[in-house]
Amino acid sequence: MSTTASAFTPSVSAQRADGQAIGYLMQQGIENADCLSLAAGFVDPETLPTALVDKTASRLLSDSETGKLALQYGTTGGSDRVRAVFRDYLARLEGDEDRVHNVPLDQIMLTTGSQQLLALLTEAIFNEGDICLVAAPTYFVYLGVLDGVGAQVIPVKTDDNGMCPDALDAELRRIDELGQLHKVKLVYVVSYHDNPAGISVSNDRRPKLLEVTKRWSQDHPIYLLEDAAYRELHYDGEELPSIWSFDTGYDSGDQQHVVLSQTFSKSFSPGLRVGLSVLPPELVKPISDLKGNQDFGSGHLSQNIVAEVLRTGEYWDHLAGLRTSYRAKRDAMVAAAEEFFSGIDGVTWRTPAGGLYVWMSLPEHIPTGFDSPLFARATEVDKVMYVPGELCYPSGWEDRPRHQMRLSYGVLAAAGIREGMRRLASAVRAVIDSK
Template identity: 30%
Template sequence: MDALREAVRTGKLPPGTRLPSSRSLAADLGIARNTVADAYAELVAEGWLTARQGSGTRVAQRAEPPRAESTRATGGAAGRAPLPTVRPRPAHNLMPGSPDLSAFPRAEWLKASRRALTAAPNDSFGYGDPRGRVELRTELAGYLARARGVYADPERIVISAGFVHALKLMGAVLRKRRVREVAVESYGLDVHRRLLTEAGLRIPHLPMDESGARTDDLGGMPGTGAVLLTPAHQFPTGVALHPDRRAAAVDWARRTGGLILEDDYDGDFRYDRQPVGALQGLDPEHVVHLGTTSKSLAPGLRLGWMVLPENLVTEVVETKGISDCSSSALEQLTLAEFIESGAYDRHVRSMRLRYRRRRDQLVADLAERAPKVRVTGIAAGLHAVLELPEGGEASALRAAAWQGLALEGFSRFRHPDAAPGRDALVIGYGAPTDSAWAGALEALCRALPQMP
């Protein structure tokens, strides 16, 4: 109760914010529902909250707390130096790129961990194979073939500590192969671009439209030896690479001997149809398929994989083996057991339903309360792009900050050399817990109508 009172007092929970139901909050905190209900009732009595039938419990409207501007301006009552301005922590997290961490399947993971530890061979406690545990590579080969259409022989899979680790390894290998340029999509994560440039590679960009990256432009980029693509669900634009452009990328790789780095970003989560198969299935000898558990389970596991063309396996293993910072053998064995038991499939199906409901609610609420805003991209993944009127991105970000919302503008992900694009927001609807989702969506809907 003290934490709630302090959050309201300091503005972390802005006026009008809808709080989760007592049942949901009690479940998240692992306490009795009556305890939460009693705390809500006391805060309502004190004037911090309001409760109306059918409207739920909300933060009460109130005057802004007084600010000691005059004291700061004069250096304090006793002539002390001005106090630094402390920004309140955002009350709602709609940052893209994260799943709902509260939904991690702790009980099933613990069961898998116990079974894996019990059955672990003695050599799993040693330094191990740089490719990763054979048990996990074998399970991944079956899962990726079945779920993503990947040709995945266990001998061609290398385990990594997530996508960033895998991309760093590939950057080093490409540099050794005397590749000088890796084309990237005009919108994407700056950390990926930075890793490639730190490997000594230039990163020309491919323009994008509603059909994805214009891979037919690769033919006019003679210095490019590889391309990084997110075909299933591009981040942040939210589009899927058109079949003609998938074919154009593969044709380019075959014709020039180039390499496609396929980032299978949240490829398991498609809501309007079955997930599109991986690009790697079109040509396993020219595509490196890169996947992780960061979106399906949790980024903290630091578990990822590379499915490699046969002629790359030795080079990647040698590069990785020099200073291997991959995931622990026991975590790998646990994931292998988790997949083999069917728990991984069950978890993905459950989260697919949960994220689909959130996206559907986001689309419906915006259509009613912010009709000038259009949700674009395919129905997939953990984020959505909200198209705004021209010039609306900056004002929307300011309004979101007033509502205690943490989110990103579309321009944040633009390649430095790419032409300015449309005004938009990138909304990560996967990040909030179930109990926090309603409040975050409400705050977003309040912020968007403030745009001109």
């Protein structure tokens, strides 16, 4: 009898996860460690609150009772004691204490960063072939999550004011005419200073996007996932209300459509991995059940640390300093773009009012993908990295633009940002001149 083992075949889910852009991008970062990175979406290490976390953890653990509570299991969605503090935080952020405090604690869920919530929600509502509508461009890691469940991803026209409500309405009408409306489960919107383009949905479009979503929720609810990961990294102009604030279902007890997702990874510490979400009631159990299979509760000590800095108000002092730091780095990148790119025909960029990213477009005949001459020149000769913009569109979309870049000012100091932009401009000029 032969003892040769048969070949291992990964599951369908594992096969779908193969070759995801985030893994390849991180591999490129390792292989090109000598490059200045305008690619990494990491936060500035100089802004991480080491002293504050040390003081807060010591304060929690120095008291036997609070220390034991923090080191014990919580519950799947987070302990009620801690969730109450996060609800207070959300009430302050929303500027509407009565409305937020009327949300039951069990509709508030604490997760391992906001990424876990995105994954859990996707697993809870999508079957293979179901449809998600996304802004074009959008957060490329979430596109990988959608690919993982076999979802159809449909891009919706986006401009400087965010996803266009009329375009969303037209796509939903087209899907309905094809007899596929029953497959539409979600509209995904990064509402503040989005990753990748730095765009915020304008004030007038926020209720309109929700209205379109609600109007097409005919035989089943279509949810609007508001990813507000960059909400608090706001530097200029008015602070906008959340899309969630326009969902009257949370006030009337009618169908609630908005899932609000936030994270403390960008505004405090990604290493603590604390995310906050508000869920419509019918989603609480399926998402909790799935989360229970994963971890039956995210890191309780991390949640307690963040809750404590919220309770004492120290979080808001940290946030003020963070905004000042990132505003200066944003200004450094935009100034460098003016200095090094303004003389290159066909290159444009946006100045974001917040977040961590500048979105740049090159002439349409200059591709920026991993296999492009520009990426090779940038990483091998000029020693600088960026994120190809094509990653931020559905992979199956034949018309996706291929001449854009996401540039991050998160990690590098101002001098490094300027040098990175100088190197990138050198690479762009070299490729254009070679055409």
